[in-house]
Structure formats: C-alpha cells, structure tokens
Amino acid sequence: MNATTPRPSGNEALLTAARAVIAGGGSSNMRNLGIQDPLVVDRAMGARVWDVEGNELIDVNMGYGPHLFGYADAEVVEAVSERLHLGAMTGIVHRLDAQAGELIGALMPSMEQVRFANSGTEAITSAIRLARFHTKRTLIVTFEGHYHGWSDTLLRGAITADSTGQHGGTELHAAPGTNPEALWHTVQLPWNDSDALARFFAERGVEVAAVICEPICANAGVVHPLPGYLEQMGELAAANGALLVFDEVITGFRVSRGGAQELLGIRPDISVISKVLGGGFPVAAFGAGREIMGPLARNEAFHGGVYSGNHAAVQAVVSMLGKIQRSPSVYTDLEESCSHLEKKLRDRFAEAGRPVRIARAGSVLSVAVLSGPQTGPEAYDAATDTIDFAAHRRLQRHCQRGGLYFHPNPLEPWFLSSAHSRADMDRIVDVVARGLRAG
Secondary structure, X not given: OOOOOOOOOOHHHHHHHHHHHOOOOOOOHHHHHOOOOOOOEEEEEEOEEEEOOOOEEEEOOHHHOOOOOOEOOXXXXXXXXXXXXXXXXXXXXXXXXXXXXXXXXXXXXXOOXXXXXXXXXXXXXXXXXXXXXXXXXXXEEEEOOOOOOOOOOOOEOOOOOOOOOXXXXXXXXXXXXXXXXXXXXXXXXXXXXXXXXXXXXXXXXXXXXXXXXXXXXXXXXXXOOOOOXXXXXXXXXXXXXXXXXXXXXXXXXXOOOOHHHHHHOOOOOEEXXXXXXXXXXXXXXXXXXXXXXXXXXXXXXXXXXXXXXXXXXXXXXXXXXXXXXXXXXXXXXXXXXXXXXXXXXXXXXXXXXXXXEEEEEOOEEEEEEEOOOOOOOOOHHHHHOOEOHHHHHHHHXXXXXXXXXXXXXXXXXXXXXXXXOHHHHHHHHHHHHHHHHHO
C-alpha cells in the first residue's frame, strides 16, 4: 500500500491490512490468538477501549495486566510526556534512576538493588544468569503451568508432566524453533506437589542453581500455592545451596503493594517485576540483596541492553510506584469491588447451570467455562483438565459483541483496575449473563 492508496476502514479491513505486513497481525502470538471476531483498537481510556468502528468495550484484559489505575492514567502519561520532551534516552545515569530504585525497595524490601530491563523475558533471563553465576551450577527448576518468558532456556513446548516425579522431574520439550539443548538444564515439576518437590531435591538438589516460580500461578488460570508449599520450596533451595527466584511479572504491585511475596510472607532471593511496574510502558526489573547483586555492581557478571532503564521507562516507574505509595487504599478498594464481581459471576453461572472455575488473587481473576464439575486438588491439572475451551470461546464472542472484551483463552486471566467502577462490574455481570443465555 503506497501513500496515495486509500487506507481501509473497519475492524475486518484494518486487521486484514495489518496481517499483510505484520505476521499474524500483531507482534505476539498470544495477542493474535486473542482475536476471534476482528477487533482493531483506536484508543483506550480508563476501563474501556474503542475500536476503529467507534464501538465501546469494557476491557478486562487491560493490556495483559499493567494498568492498575486504568488506561492512560493522567499522572503517568503527563510525567512521561514531559520526559520525552527532555530526552528519553541518553545511555547515561539519570537522577530518576535512584528514585525508581528507592521506590522499588520501599515497596518490595527483598529488592535492595535492582537492574532494569525492557521486558519480563529479559529480566528473568538475567536473573537466571545471575543465579548460575553465584552457584556455579546450571540446573533450573520450574513448575508446570508457569510462564517465564520466551527465552530458549525456559520456553516449553508440549507439556509432559509426570506426577510421579520420575527421575525427580519432567524434562521439558523445546518449543518449535528453539534450541533443544537449551532445556537440558531445565526441569519442570508439578505445581503444588510437595512430595515431588521433596523427592526431586533428595535426588538432584546439589545440581540446582535456582528454583523459579510464579508465587501465585497466574499464567494458567489463577492457582494459589497450597499452605506451606512456598516455605518448603525456600527451605529446600537454601539447604541445597540454590537460590529461590520469584517471577512477579504479573503479581508484583498487582495483588498487594509488595506483590505476592508480601501477601504470602515469603522473601525470595531474587525477584523479577514488570507490568504494573511501568503502567503500560515497556520496562521490567530484577533485584535482590546487595550481596547477590554484587557481581553486577563489580562487572563480574553480565547484564546489558541499550534501552534498559531508558529515562522514559524509568519515569513511568517513578510515577506508577509513587502513586501506589500514596494510594494504599487502592488495594482494599480493588479487593472489595473484585470480590463483588466474583460473587455476582458465580451467581450467574449457577443460575445458568453452567459449571465454571473462578479463582482470584486480588484484582487478578480467572474465569473458565468447564465441561463438568472441577475435581481434585488445587493444582495446575485441576485448573485445566475440565475446561471446555470451545464453550469458553463461544462465551467470549457473545461478550465481545455485547461490549465486553476478555481473552478467548480461558487460561488467560482477567485484570481489573481502579478505573472499573461498580457500575462497570455490574455491566460485566449482565453481559456475561446474556452470553450464557445465548449459549
């Protein structure tokens, strides 16, 4: 299409035009899978998006979670806009850097020192490298259903969970196109299986560099850790000279001011944060105590990135975390409104006679249509083995046409924000109820 060719209009035409030049239409497989009925966004504000045809939708996908205060929060946007006019990136230390680091440490004390990155994947990759530097080991323990970015080291292909813990854990299968050798030093265990965890460390604990998990699994529905499970994980890691890494890309500053580690009372060795950290701007961070971060300070371990910690992104961090620090009631208010939404949704599904799995951690909500009642323990398998993916996709399509957007994959959680009013919550319930009646 050249400059003189009229541009297409409408969701379907613009999506077709995008797919002609952007592989799949968007720059993320998961985002592309999120579009059943054509949808191209024109703008977003508060709890809503407007498509190119002028349709208004309440959004509970919320950019996959960064927007705790809603889209285009005025305080963050104004601060970053001003920073853009003053230079967004120089490659030199900026006065904002100390402010951002101090705010992170104040809200999440386990992160005494940090390094910034551009995405959760980058930050997690660097955290794993730092753990391997300290331990002089290579083996990384992960858990089924947890997502830690798309690096070759951690991106899994087909999941082959072995609940019996054969050989102490299930070796991962490389995703198509990745280097299978990169996973030779990564093991996957079943989530919430204390026996498998203990058995693995008894057999191979001295090989482990790090254990990494989402302290509350939020990439396969919302699956809380069973009581004592994270404590066991930390104790086994410490006893075997390994480091405990919490991937709080989703839960950091989302489920509480101090993330899941504050909510659950567990302090990891290394933490990774993103999403809410920048309120929609591309930024992530990993951090730990000064001793663990020391090799980076002394340039003994490596971490880089031309745009890591650019001034615009760090300004977003300062603005978001400053607002969080001044707004402690945001979490109690969100808990109240999200609890209201959860109860109403449960009621509507029950009235419709439709089995559903609803799980929540603060303002992160998992809703999945089931083929029958959920049975078994609260583990990853329990979150997936009875999901009716086709029925859920039908419900999503009805809801999108009714003015509500959420991802059609039931394993993708909903994210609520302070911009979602009580009226919005009631509207969400009404749209879902109509979608259930429509079948």
